[in-house]
Amino acid sequence: MFSLSHDDLTKKILGCGDGPASFNAELSANGGNVISIDPIYQFSALEVQSRIEEIYHRIMDQVSRNKEDYAWANIRDVKELGEVRMMAMKTFLNDYENAQETGRYLNAALPTLPFENAEFDLALCSHYLFLYSDHVNQEQHVESMKELCRVAKEVRVYPLLSITNNKMSPHIVPVMEALEDEGVNVSLAPVKYEFQKGATEMLVAKRV
Numbered sequence: 001m002f003s004l005s006h007d008d009l010t011k012k013i014l015g016c017g018d019g020p021a022s023f024n025a026e027l028s029a030n031g032g033n034v035i036s037i038d039p040i041y042q043f044s045a046l047e048v049q050s051r052i053e054e055i056y057h058r059i060m061d062q063v064s065r066n067k068e069d070y071a072w073a074n075i076r077d078v079k080e081l082g083e084v085r086m087m088a089m090k091t092f093l094n095d096y097e098n099a100q101e102t103g104r105y106l107n108a109a110l111p112t113l114p115f116e117n118a119e120f121d122l123a124l125c126s127h128y129l130f131l132y133s134d135h136v137n138q139e140q141h142v143e144s145m146k147e148l149c150r151v152a153k154e155v156r157v158y159p160l161l162s163i164t165n166n167k168m169s170p171h172i173v174p175v176m177e178a179l180e181d182e183g184v185n186v187s188l189a190p191v192k193y194e195f196q197k198g199a200t201e202m203l204v205a206k207r208v
């Protein structure tokens with residue numbers, strides 16, 4: 001999703017809106033330096049687990065109904081998708097339960113983050129900004145991206161398509177213009193990952 005190099009993985013990373021994903025668990029187990037923030041981290045592992053169980057079938061049904069919106073190459077079908085996602089969530093839940101003291105999972109939410117300026121080398125945000133363009137308005141997108149650029153020297157966001165129509169988010173251009181006005185260098189870069197059909201680019205923002 002983010003074209004991460006080995007060098008990138010040695011950086012101090014912020015995972016923004018990481019939810020029940022396994023990135024933090026896996027990178028930390030391999031000696032990486034990563035902090036994840038998400039409003040769901042106000043809940044206990046048991047509470048997050050029961051919520052996942054509650055909504056799992058509904059989400060899988062939604063994907064089944066909209067199968068043609070996804071590229072079934074690495075993941076063959078909805079069943080395999082469910083297995084892969086559940087495995088990642090189990091890895092997250094195990095780590096989350098044991099990592100409370102480490103400060104690797106913080107209950108925080110965009111557009112205001114509890115970090116110093118340039119505290120991170122790299123901030124990553126997947127499947128939140130731009131994807132939910134109908135629910136998160138333009139001002140929230142602009143403020144959130146400015147905040148990510150404040151706390152990290154480089155920000156990468158993926159995907160850039162709205163979930164409702166699989167088209168480029170209407171917030172991309174206003175966000176790029178607002179960041180450029182603040183002296184941030186913004187570009188779109190191709191990535192090898194594709195699951196949401198056509199989602200083959202990430203946004204890269206670097207303060208110059």
Ligand SMILES: C[S@@+](CC[C@H](N)C(=O)[O-])C[C@H]1O[C@@H](n2cnc3c(N)ncnc32)[C@H](O)[C@@H]1O
Nearest residue numbers: 017018019020021038039040109110126127128
């Ligand atoms: C679809 S999940 C994506 C999880 C993970 N990044 C991934 O790609 O699998 C979207 C996440 O965004 C989080 N979220 C919602 N509002 C947020 C906000 N204001 N700031 C940061 N994260 C937020 C949700 O709690 C949820 O965990």
